[in-house]
Amino acid sequence: MNLQASLFDDPGPADQGPGPGPLTGLERVTLARGAWVDLLPGWMHGAAELFEHLAAHAPWRAERRQMYDNVVAVPRLLAYYGEGVPLPHPALTAAREALSDHYQPELGERFVTSGLCFYRDGRDSVAWHGDRIGRSATEDTMVAILSVGEPRPLLLRPRGGGGPTLRFPLGHGDLVVMGGSCQRTWEHCVPKTARPAGPRISVQFRPRGVN
Template sequence: MSVTFQGSLFDSSDEPALGPLAGHVVRHELSAGAWIDVRPRWIDGADDLFAHLHDTVAWRADEREMYERVVAVPRLLAWFGERAAWPHAVLDEARERLGDHYEPELGERFVTAGLCLYRDGRDSVAWHGDRIGRGRSENTMVAIVSLGSPRRLALRPRGGGASLSFTLGSGDLLVMGGTCQRTWEHAIPKTAKPVGPRISVQLRPRGVL
């Protein structure tokens, strides 16, 4: 069941604008050198950004092989590389702001953006780490900007252990860092609750997918 996205009561601006990071990001230490940073409502006017991306991005439906058959990926996708024109100026600004804030710790800047459109509660992403490329063997960071309806991002240690979750609302920022992609897994679970569409923007350094 799908429902129309309802805008956030916290949005005070129709034009998207970024808030500060320093002094507003809360770090959650996990285990084995992994950590999560959370900055609620980083983007003011996030509903306008959601609507723009929803209506203008060239979303694609992908398929993948699973258990000897081809199945549809349960979300729509888009990707913007280093030389691509990103779909909104505030995402370019977000890339630069995140680079300024995290480069001293990361040692490099964010250069690509992967977008996922979760159309309703049936769309999801299974447990995984971003381990294609350098994320398999090196510490890295993945920054997630959430837009649209709130969804739960769940995390668990690889190999078993207690899980935790964060409900990400429109305009929220979550950054996974340290060993997180190698020692933890994350997922957006399906839900039977009537939820509206959500867009996830994942910013990554070069060579991390």
């Protein structure tokens, strides 16, 4: 899949391949109800090369799920790497370790699992939800998302309404970290779009027991 690199995609040091940059430029946005998000555009240099590798080599699978009385296709491809399972590119291992080192004093633990979602075009999406399976249903936690490929908007809104919907276009190596009560008190989605949309892969890093 020949993804055209963005003008904003830093290829990084010559001949070193993709890798994360420093986390010193993180900007925190404080939300209501004890939630927050950290943002760092272009954190992963060589993002176009990383996208091509993941698109070709991750063990993508299509899933079907029960939806009311019907079984429907999940509108994206998925891959999952549990605790202790090697990730499909050294840049993701470096990213997970860098995030763990940075956030462990605040989180109290490290990121240990990684889930990948492949949004092939504007028809692929994920509905409004929070990662509330496991400990995140009752505890504050963090979910870090690295995006490579063409930008798609990540939308956030307060769970149950009562506030604005926030929009974060993510792609080309961008990083967003959702923390505090975000998974319990807010919802997020990647909506479908009828506009032309190139392929995007998101990589979610989570602590143990959070899904």
